[in-house]
Amino acid sequence: MASLQRVFGKNAAYLLIGPAAIWLALFFLFPMLSLLTTSLSDPAGNPITGYDLTWRIQNYLEALGDYWPYLLRSLLYAGIATVLCLVLGYVLAYAIAFKAGRWKTVMLVLVIAPFFTSFLVRTLSWKLILADNGWLVETLKALWILPEDGRLLATPIAVVAGLTYNFLPFMILPLYTSLEKIDPKLNEAAADLYASPFQRFAKVIWPLSLPGVVGGTLLTFIPATGDYINAELLGSPNTQMVGNKIQALFTTASDYPHASALSVILMVMIVAMVLYYVRKAGTEDLL
Amino acid sequence: MSPAEQAHGDLKLSGLHKRYPNGFTAVKSLDLVIPQGSFFALLGPSGCGKTTTLRMVAGLETPTAGTIEIGANDITHEKPYKRPVNTVFQNYALFPHLTIAENVEFGPKRRGVKDTRSQVKEILELTELTEQAAKKPAQLSGGQQQRVALARALINRPEVLLLDEPLGALDLKLRRAMQMELKRIQEEVGLTFVHVTHDQEEAMTMADTVAVMNEGRIEQLGTPYDLYTNPRTTFVANFLGRSNLVKGTVLGREGSGDDEVVKVDMHGTVVSIKAGRVHTDSSEGWIGIRPEKVLIQPAGTPVDAPGGYFAGAVVTEASYMGTSTEYRLRMPWGQELICFEQNTGRRGGLVPVGTQVDVSWRPEFAFLLDSSQDAEAGLEED
Ligand SMILES: Nc1ncnc2c1ncn2[C@@H]1O[C@H](COP(=O)(O)OP(=O)(O)O)[C@@H](O)[C@H]1O
Ligand SMILES: [Mg+2]
Numbered sequence: 001m002a003s004l005q006r007v008f009g010k011n012a013a014y015l016l017i018g019p020a021a022i023w024l025a026l027f028f029l030f031p032m033l034s035l036l037t038t039s040l041s042d043p044a045g046n047p048i049t050g051y052d053l054t055w056r057i058q059n060y061l062e063a064l065g066d067y068w069p070y071l072l073r074s075l076l077y078a079g080i081a082t083v084l085c086l087v088l089g090y091v092l093a094y095a096i097a098f099k100a101g102r103w104k105t106v107m108l109v110l111v112i113a114p115f116f117t118s119f120l121v122r123t124l125s126w127k128l129i130l131a132d133n134g135w136l137v138e139t140l141k142a143l144w145i146l147p148e149d150g151r152l153l154a155t156p157i158a159v160v161a162g163l164t165y166n167f168l169p170f171m172i173l174p175l176y177t178s179l180e181k182i183d184p185k186l187n188e189a190a191a192d193l194y195a196s197p198f199q200r201f202a203k204v205i206w207p208l209s210l211p212g213v214v215g216g217t218l219l220t221f222i223p224a225t226g227d228y229i230n231a232e233l234l235g236s237p238n239t240q241m242v243g244n245k246i247q248a249l250f251t252t253a254s255d256y257p258h259a260s261a262l263s264v265i266l267m268v269m270i271v272a273m274v275l276y277y278v279r280k281a282g283t284e285d286l287l
Numbered sequence: 288m289s290p291a292e293q294a295h296g297d298l299k300l301s302g303l304h305k306r307y308p309n310g311f312t313a314v315k316s317l318d319l320v321i322p323q324g325s326f327f328a329l330l331g332p333s334g335c336g337k338t339t340t341l342r343m344v345a346g347l348e349t350p351t352a353g354t355i356e357i358g359a360n361d362i363t364h365e366k367p368y369k370r371p372v373n374t375v376f377q378n379y380a381l382f383p384h385l386t387i388a389e390n391v392e393f394g395p396k397r398r399g400v401k402d403t404r405s406q407v408k409e410i411l412e413l414t415e416l417t418e419q420a421a422k423k424p425a426q427l428s429g430g431q432q433q434r435v436a437l438a439r440a441l442i443n444r445p446e447v448l449l450l451d452e453p454l455g456a457l458d459l460k461l462r463r464a465m466q467m468e469l470k471r472i473q474e475e476v477g478l479t480f481v482h483v484t485h486d487q488e489e490a491m492t493m494a495d496t497v498a499v500m501n502e503g504r505i506e507q508l509g510t511p512y513d514l515y516t517n518p519r520t521t522f523v524a525n526f527l528g529r530s531n532l533v534k535g536t537v538l539g540r541e542g543s544g545d546d547e548v549v550k551v552d553m554h555g556t557v558v559s560i561k562a563g564r565v566h567t568d569s570s571e572g573w574i575g576i577r578p579e580k581v582l583i584q585p586a587g588t589p590v591d592a593p594g595g596y597f598a599g600a601v602v603t604e605a606s607y608m609g610t611s612t613e614y615r616l617r618m619p620w621g622q623e624l625i626c627f628e629q630n631t632g633r634r635g636g637l638v639p640v641g642t643q644v645d646v647s648w649r650p651e652f653a654f655l656l657d658s659s660q661d662a663e664a665g666l667e668e669d
Contacts, residue, residue: 183380185376185378185380186380186382186383188347188367188376188380189374189376189380189381189382190382190393191346191347191366191367191368192345192346192347192367192368192372192373192374192440193368193373193393193394193397193439193440193443194368194369194394194397194398194443195368195393195397196368196397199397203393203397204382207384208383208384
């Protein structure tokens with residue numbers, strides 16, 4: 001702000017910040033406040049007539065008491081998907097950054113290519129891939145990997161697979177950006193200083209790619225925890241995540257206060273975990 | 288410890304050849320023996336294959352043909368991390384996420400040394416980095432980073448230390464200071480240093496032995512004194528200092544043993560060149576003489592050199608440079624020669640442009656090169 005004032009003068013600085021400030025107030029601050037007040041309102045009301053703000057803390061206890069399995073499942077699925085994304089994404093990002101040569105650009109375009117079609121359509125096609133009489137299930141059965149009555153669709157595997165697939169690009173891009181910045185000479189210097197290939201990875205490449213690892217895991221884990229499309233399309237009632245519950249509470253049950261309370265719980269949990277994680281990874285300067 | 292780590296002795300490159308996948312041959316059948324404990328300089332213009340040679344010794348590039356030995360051990364196909372060789376990289380390649388102390392102890396740690404503290408302390412003292420131990424590379428100046436790169440390699444006490452233009456990124460003053468510093472450190476630790484540079488002055492002041500490299504080959508190898516006073520090719524004559532090269536026709540040999548000389552006709556004047564300084568068999572050659580060996584005297588006054596002199600030269604340019612003056616002389620046959628003269632005060636001033644002068648030199652300083660070589664080879668294009 002001070003530097004903006006120096007460059008543009010006092011009034012111009014306010015004018016420049018104005019649009020963004022109004023935008024944030026309208027579409028972030030205001031909904032946020034509305035969410036908080038609704039979460040503390042009496043559930044006796046309804047969406048048409050509105051809810052009375054009675055500072056009803058019980059909403060939170062009830063939401064937590066009734067829906068904790070959904071929260072837990074969300075964290076578990078998102079966690080597994082994030083780890084899978086990290087492993088798959090790291091290998092690919094490493095290959096693109098150091099081994100792709102002139103194919104680099106092509107490979108990067110391929111990584112983002114899925115974004116050219118809708119998230120929904122892509123998830124629906126996974127439904128076909130994992131279908132009970134689809135080629136994948138048939139093949140796995142033929143190979144005795146899946147039992148005769150086994151299925152993939154409507155299992156946790158399908159949900160986690162869907163999450164992994166959908167969020168993989170969000171992992172690859174920050175990883176690539178970090179890896180690409182590493183001077184290959186550092187790898188050679190480490191080799192010259194008696195580091196075996198594994199030690200070179202552990203002592204040089206991995207630590208230098210940490211900003212990408214942290215960025216990628218956050219970009220994957222946060223939206224994956226709140227996701228409901230994958231569980232909705234690929235899962236079953238037994239694999240529902242917290243997003244599905246919040247959606248159901250808002251739409252089918254019209255129970256806005258409990259839905260809001262559950263949303264706030266999810267948000268607080270994620271913020272707390274992110275802060276802890278970032279501190280642990282020693283990359284505070286990212287925030 | 289693998290056998291390669293016990294390797295001990297001279298570094299020997301035999302028929303070392305490198306052809307890159309794109310078809311470019313950067314190093315052509317190099318043969319070289321670098322004695323243990325020597326300060327060896329590999330000198331050559333940019334792109335002549337110096338870095339490629341070092342990378343093959345370090346194991347970072349695979350030779351197309353040839354072998355690399357240290358003492359009796361062939362390390363040609365040894366993994367880089369198993370060679371008793373360390374490198375100071377051209378742009379240092381310090382680990383940005385580690386402190387100076389961690390950078391320095393990287394090598395010993397990987398080799399399983401448990402307590403590196405005393406080693407680190409010692410090497411940081413040697414390179415005057417004790418104060419910087421806890422800093423990150425980005426917080427250091429260029430000269431300090433250079434010393435970290437050196438300390439990080441030296442701490443391993445390699446059989447051979449490879450330095451790839453280690454001073455190239457420093458400004459002139461710091462470079463001169465670091466040259467002395469490197470020399471001192473080498474003498475103190477007694478390891479074999481292979482120092483790559485394109486700066487002839489740097490190579491000459493620092494190294495015991497200099498190999499002049501050109502287009503993937505060694506042109507000549509010897510002490511700085513030998514190379515400078517008795518170059519074998521026009522490339523060496525021009526790249527190492529400057530030379531006047533004058534066409535001459537070989538008349539024949541006279542005398543024997545140390546006194547054997549080759550008589551050469553140089554535009555009508557017969558000059559004698561010691562047989563040991565003649566590097567051609569053909570009937571024509573380039574007579575070479577270093578500019579500071581060229582003596583001039585205004586026509587009519589006696590010349591301070593034995594033997595004959597050339598009359599009829601004219602001073603066309605005089606550049607005063609403080610300690611010395613550079614004269615350009617037009618010889619009767621039209622060629623321009625360069626003459627450096629110390630400003631001893633003997634003349635009481637400069638020789639004015641346009642003065643008719645007699646030109647001479649002591650015959651023992653001349654050398655004769657092959658006339659098929661390009662007289663401009665090794666001159667910096669600028
Ligand atoms: N990886 C490579 N592929 C193809 N050509 C290369 C490669 N590395 C170097 N060269 C070429 O080989 C020649 C010698 O390079 P280099 O050894 O780096 O020279 P110097 O260190 O003497 O400047 C240069 O012409 C350079 O362009
Ligand atoms: Mg080089």
